Amino acid sequence: MRAHIEELVTQALGYLKRDGVIEDDAGIEIQVEPTKDRAHGDYACNVAMMLAKRAGMNPRALAEKILKRLPASKRVRDVEIAGPGFLNFFASGHYLKVVVREILAQGEAYGRAPANTKEPLLIEFVSANPTGPLHVGHGRGAAYGASLAAILKAAGHAVDREYYVNDDGRQMDILAVSVWLRYLELSGERVRFPDNGYRGDYVYDIAREVRSRHGDDLRHTGHEVAQTLPSDGEQGGDAESHIDALIAKARELLGETDYQAVFQIALEAMLNDIREDLDEFGVEFERWYSERSLHESGALDQSLATLKEKGWLETRNGAVWFKASELGDDKDRVVVRDNGRSTYFASDVAYLLDKLARCSGTALYIFGADHHGYVPRLKAAAQGLGENPDRVDFQLVQFAVLYRDGQKVQMSTRSGEFVTLRDLREEVGNDAARYFYIMRSHEQHLDFDLDLAKSKANENPVFYIQYAHARIRSIFNKLEEAGQRHNQAIGEAAISRLDAEPEQILLRSLGRYPEVIENAARRRSPHILAHYLHDLAGQFHSWYNHSQFLVDDDDLRNARLNLAAATGQVIANGLGLIGVSAPESM
RNA sequence: GCCCUGUUAGCUCAGUAGGAUAGAGCGGCGGUUUCCUAAACCGUAGGUCAGUGGUUCGAAUCCACUACAGGGCACCA
Numbered sequence: 001m002r003a004h005i006e007e008l009v010t011q012a013l014g015y016l017k018r019d020g021v022i023e024d025d026a027g028i029e030i031q032v033e034p035t036k037d038r039a040h041g042d043y044a045c046n047v048a049m050m051l052a053k054r055a056g057m058n059p060r061a062l063a064e065k066i067l068k069r070l071p072a073s074k075r076v077r078d079v080e081i082a083g084p085g086f087l088n089f090f091a092s093g094h095y096l097k098v099v100v101r102e103i104l105a106q107g108e109a110y111g112r113a114p115a116n117t118k119e120p121l122l123i124e125f126v127s128a129n130p131t132g133p134l135h136v137g138h139g140r141g142a143a144y145g146a147s148l149a150a151i152l153k154a155a156g157h158a159v160d161r162e163y164y165v166n167d168d169g170r171q172m173d174i175l176a177v178s179v180w181l182r183y184l185e186l187s188g189e190r191v192r193f194p195d196n197g198y199r200g201d202y203v204y205d206i207a208r209e210v211r212s213r214h215g216d217d218l219r220h221t222g223h224e225v226a227q228t229l230p231s232d233g234e235q236g237g238d239a240e241s242h243i244d245a246l247i248a249k250a251r252e253l254l255g256e257t258d259y260q261a262v263f264q265i266a267l268e269a270m271l272n273d274i275r276e277d278l279d280e281f282g283v284e285f286e287r288w289y290s291e292r293s294l295h296e297s298g299a300l301d302q303s304l305a306t307l308k309e310k311g312w313l314e315t316r317n318g319a320v321w322f323k324a325s326e327l328g329d330d331k332d333r334v335v336v337r338d339n340g341r342s343t344y345f346a347s348d349v350a351y352l353l354d355k356l357a358r359c360s361g362t363a364l365y366i367f368g369a370d371h372h373g374y375v376p377r378l379k380a381a382a383q384g385l386g387e388n389p390d391r392v393d394f395q396l397v398q399f400a401v402l403y404r405d406g407q408k409v410q411m412s413t414r415s416g417e418f419v420t421l422r423d424l425r426e427e428v429g430n431d432a433a434r435y436f437y438i439m440r441s442h443e444q445h446l447d448f449d450l451d452l453a454k455s456k457a458n459e460n461p462v463f464y465i466q467y468a469h470a471r472i473r474s475i476f477n478k479l480e481e482a483g484q485r486h487n488q489a490i491g492e493a494a495i496s497r498l499d500a501e502p503e504q505i506l507l508r509s510l511g512r513y514p515e516v517i518e519n520a521a522r523r524r525s526p527h528i529l530a531h532y533l534h535d536l537a538g539q540f541h542s543w544y545n546h547s548q549f550l551v552d553d554d555d556l557r558n559a560r561l562n563l564a565a566a567t568g569q570v571i572a573n574g575l576g577l578i579g580v581s582a583p584e585s586m
Numbered sequence: 587g588c589c590c591u592g593u594u595a596g597c598u599c600a601g602u603a604g605g606a607u608a609g610a611g612c613g614g615c616g617g618u619u620u621c622c623u624a625a626a627c628c629g630u631a632g633g634u635c636a637g638u639g640g641u642u643c644g645a646a647u648c649c650a651c652u653a654c655a656g657g658g659c660a661c662c663a
Contacts, residue, residue: 031603046605049643059643083606084643129663169663240662319661330589330659337661344663372590373658398591399656440599443591445656447598452612456625459612467625478622519602531600535610545618545627586625 002515004075005032005043005089012069013047021065022055032089034512041080041088042508048085059085091508097495099511103566104488111513111573113156120158120361123149124289126278127164130270131175132200134277135411137368139421140400140446143437145366146283147526147578148395154577155521160359161285164351167267168291169344173247174198175270176263180250181225182207183218183262190222195233196243206269210262218262220253277422281430282579294350300342303350303385304335312384322349327380348374349381352392356382362391364524369398395524400437400446409450428453434579435462438526461534462580465571468537468544470586472568475549477585479561482550486565491558498559502543506567509536513570517577526578533574540567 009030016022032045048063055062063081070079077092103110125145128138145161153159166172178197182204185191193199210218229245231237251259271288278284294300307313307322314321318338322345325332335346355363367374375394382389402409402419411418425433432453439461440446458464479486498507513532520528549564551557572582 031605033602033605035606036601036609037606040606044606049605052643086606131663166663171663174663317661321661334661339661341661343661369591369657371658375590396591396657444599445592449598452598458626460625461611463625464611467623471623471626475622482622515602523602525602527600528602531610538610541626542628544622545624548622550622586623 001075001091001095001511002032002034002043004073005045006030008070008073008076009045009047009066009087011071012066013051015069016065022051034515035088038505038508040082040086041078042091043089045087045089046085048081048087052085063087091511093496096498096504096507096511097492099507100495100562100566101492103510103569104562107569108573108576110569111517112154113514113518115153115156116158118156118158120160120359121152121364122160122162122355122359122361123152123364123366124162124164124355125149125366126283127166128274129166129169129171130267130274131171132198132270133202133273134421135418136400136402136421136424136448139281139424139433140437140442141366141368141397142278142281142283142421143434143579144395144397144442144526146281147434147438147529148366148521148524150577150579151517151526151529152521154517157361157521160287162287162289162355163285165271165288165290166344168295168347170244170247172263172267174243175203175266176259177243177247177250178203179206179210179266180218180254180262181246183210184220184222184225186211187216187219189219189225191225192222192232194243194246195239202270202273206266209269210265213265214258214261218254218258224253225249281421281425282434289351291347291351294347294354295342299354300346300350303353304342304346306353306386307335307349307381307384310384310386322381322384324377324380324384327383329376329380333377345377348378349385352378352381353385353387356385356387356391362393364393364395366395366397369396372396393524395442397442398445400448402448402450404450431466431580432460432462435465435530438578439530441525441527461530464541465533465537465575466580466583467586468540469568469571469575469582470584471544472540472564472571473584475561475564479550484550486561487554487558488562488565490554491560491562494555494559495562497556498563500543500547502539502546503560503563506536506539506543506563509539510566510570513574516574529574529578533571533578536567536571536574540564540571 009032013022013030030045030047032043035041035044048066049059052059052062060081063085067079067081067087075092075095075098076089078090080088080090082088123145126134126138126142128134134142149159149161174196175198181191181193181197186204186207229249230241232242233239254262304313304320312323313335314323319334320336321332322335323332333345334343335349336342352363365378378392378394379389382392409419428436428450436448436453437446452460453462456463476486498504516529516532520526547560549557549560551560575582
């Protein structure tokens with residue numbers, strides 16, 4: 001509808017330009033937006049005010065001229081000039097009738113733009129290090145990314161979802177060592193656990209797995225392990241060098257093959273755990289992309305070679321630097337350390353290059369807010385690689401803080417005292433978790449109220465929306481119980497009977513759904529959809545209390561049932577995109 | 587110190603590329619049920635859009651500065 005009105009206005013402006021009333025409308029985009037107040041019609045356009053100055057006439061006079069040139073449309077009942085020069089468009093009954101018919105005919109497809117008609121996107125999200133279970137912070141990124149990907153797809157983008165697996169870094173070595181130490185402990189050795197090791201119970205679980213596969217084969221005495229180790233942080237030394245020495249010691253005592261065996265068991269255990277967790281949360285990926293594979297395939301060397309060839313690399317103090325500061329970053333970044341090992345950033349560059357090669361559109365990164373420092377350096381990397389930095393987009397998801405009984409739930413990753421995503425899902429359920437995570441703008445800090453999420457009353461927005469859907473299904477169940485059938489054709493013919501205020505409001509909202517999807521996609525903001533659904537549910541509840549559905553009048557009953565069915569369909573479609581179920585009954 | 591986010595009703599937040607009288611929900615107060623789910627609805631009170639200046643027909647929205655809050659500034663991942 002919005003696009004249709006834009007078309008009408010464009011045509012009118014074309015005529016005016018031909019007539020010489022307007023000389024030039026370059027740089028002016030025609031803006032048509034849904035009105036806030038129904039007295040202003042259904043859609044409003046402010047183009048007359050934007051062009052008034054250039055046309056040298058007052059906005060209302062110009063609006064008058066545009067109005068006269070507007071082509072007639074079956075979907076528009078009336079156009080008025082109002083306020084300082086708005087053109088207010090009133091949708092026709094014909095249009096509203098078409099909306100309900102379209103929804104019922106298209107079903108699940110309603111609101112979806114034709115597939116693959118927009119820019120392809122490669123969206124990467126979560127990408128948590130596989131060194132422990134996902135926590136509630138990862139949950140927000142997961143819910144946001146999954147919902148956004150679904151919305152983008154519905155808006156017509158081809159979307160590929162990826163999880164980047166950091167299976168090559170030092171953190172993974174620390175996990176491997178933590179597992180091995182727990183393994184020794186379970187084998188009866190007395191070993192000291194390092195300050196910076198991973199302390200969670202899951203480490204014991206993995207250690208047990210190692211024991212069941214390798215028995216005592218990987219056993220060394222606690223004395224052997226402790227020998228020649230520098231002191232740990234709590235012993236007055238440096239925690240970092242302590243754990244690095246411990247990693248070196250593990251490699252030495254176990255030998256590379258056995259060390260890799262432990263490493264691999266730990267990695268697989270964590271990946272399986274994360275995969276299962278996300279799968280249960282309704283979060284899926286096309287690809288789990290291994291950082292290691294970038295090393296093994298030579299992609300990393302290749303991307304560094306590209307940077308070098310373009311003159312962006314420089315050797316200083318034995319390390320290789322990427323001259324990011326010349327490309328808008330704060331400072332230069334090391335890609336190869338003086339010890340010969342490449343940095344995490346080097347892998348990022350290789351991954352970025354690979355993404356841009358595989359996707360003809362934009363690489364969309366979803367980062368936690370704490371990673372915002374990556375934005376300029378990755379933009380610089382894109383440019384350094386000779387790619388267009390506009391093909392890299394970043395969305396930063398702010399933190400989520402849990403509240404229980406009005407109190408902030410304290411968490412500390414270091415001590416292993418944090419609420420896992422799994423805990424949260426078990427406590428409030430997947431539906432509430434998915435909705436709550438995305439109901440606020442991702443750019444906004446999120447206060448996640450656990451008590452509210454569990455509430456079964458209208459104060460809980462998820463519940464409120466789901467209840468609207470269940471109520472609609474319930475009407476149809478009652479109809480069936482009464483031995484009656486819903487006749488869509490009769491309802492369609494009698495659609496003009498839906499002239500009550502709440503019905504008109506609902507019709508108008510249903511017609512806006514495709515625009516909401518488009519808007520949410522363009523602004524990368526699933527919360528727009530969440531708010532829309534909440535509004536729609538409210539409009540339905542209001543109507544429900546306002547009038548009867550199962551009335552004797554065949555025409556009126558079927559017309560109302562059409563509208564109820566259409567509302568249920570849109571709620572189900574919208575909830576589907578944000579990963580929330582649309583229950584038949586509650 | 588530099589950089590990124592944010593600041594809107596008592597609380598949690600919307601507010602689309604700058605538009606008409608700044609909106610919801612919760613909480614407060616007052617109502618609604620012989621009737622399809624009252625797990626709902628209706629009404630009502632509540633605002634210096636953090637502050638100051640600027641841009642223009644028009645600013646919560648754009649720009650500058652200030653204040654406050656969270657985060658980031660590694661040859662860590």
